Amino acid sequence: METKTYTISIYTENNLGLLNRISTLFVKRHINIESLTVSYSEIENVSRFVIVVNMTEVAVKKIIGQIEKQIEVIKAFYHTDDELIFTQTAMFKFRSDLLFDEPQIQNIIKENNLNIVTVNKTFFVVEKAGRQNEIDALYEKFKPFGIAQFVRSGKIAVSKEAMNIRQILNDFNK
Incomplete structure (x- = not known):
């Protein structure tokens, strides 16, 4: 099997x-x-x-x-994955000096269309929504710079085909 x-x-x-x-x-x-x-x-x-x-x-x-x-x-x-439209979200936290002192970090942010969530004197956070392999690749790119924190959401998905949950619920309530 x-x-x-x-x-x-x-x-x-x-x-x-x-x-x-x-x-x-x-x-x-x-x-x-x-x-x-x-x-x-x-x-x-x-x-x-x-x-x-x-x-x-x-x-x-x-x-x-x-x-x-x-x-x-x-x-x-x-x-299965081919029956779905799906994504995940990840957040990466770094020391703030990296944003200003490492041009490669800025390039990674631009090339991957990352959303900058917050920047302050001690840290900054970027966010990426995408497929697991995209987030994994980004993690590998950021790893040499010392990721202070990393978190990834679970998969969120909608089916390509209608699931008719409203009709099922109406039938359920009869």
């Missing part, structure tokens, strides 16, 4: 403890969650989990079935 990267989208009611119960489903099966993002969705009072995992399609179908058994879960979907 071929292991692939799958992005699981879960539409849920926003209830206390649901994140723990969902993550436990993965832990019990020894499945590592590569990234996890939770936010409100396009529907009022409905949250959306975006979970990235590496597993077989058979295993992802089984875990979707288990997720949908949670009472607060409205619907769960899984997609």
Whole structure:
């Protein structure tokens, strides 16, 4: 069986403890969650989990079935990368003197269309939105300069095809 990267989208009611119960489903099966993002969705009072995992399609179908058994879960979907439009965001923090003393840092910022989030006397922060490989390449470029702090968000994604969650929710409430 071929292991692939799958992005699981879960539409849920926003209830206390649901994140723990969902993550436990993965832990019990020894499945590592590569990234996890939770936010409100396009529907009022409905949250959306975006979970990235590496597993077989058979295993992802089984875990979707288990997720949908949670009472607060409205619907769960899984997609491959070619079925999605997705991105991540990363922030890099450096000492301020590097911005002024290292022209190569300025070039990296310009060449990669980075957003300068803040600059003060002691540090500056830049931000990059893009694919994981773009962020990884940027990390490697910045590494020799001494990254003071680095953080990357989980994948956020929308499907290329309609997921009809509004209709599913209307049917669910009947």
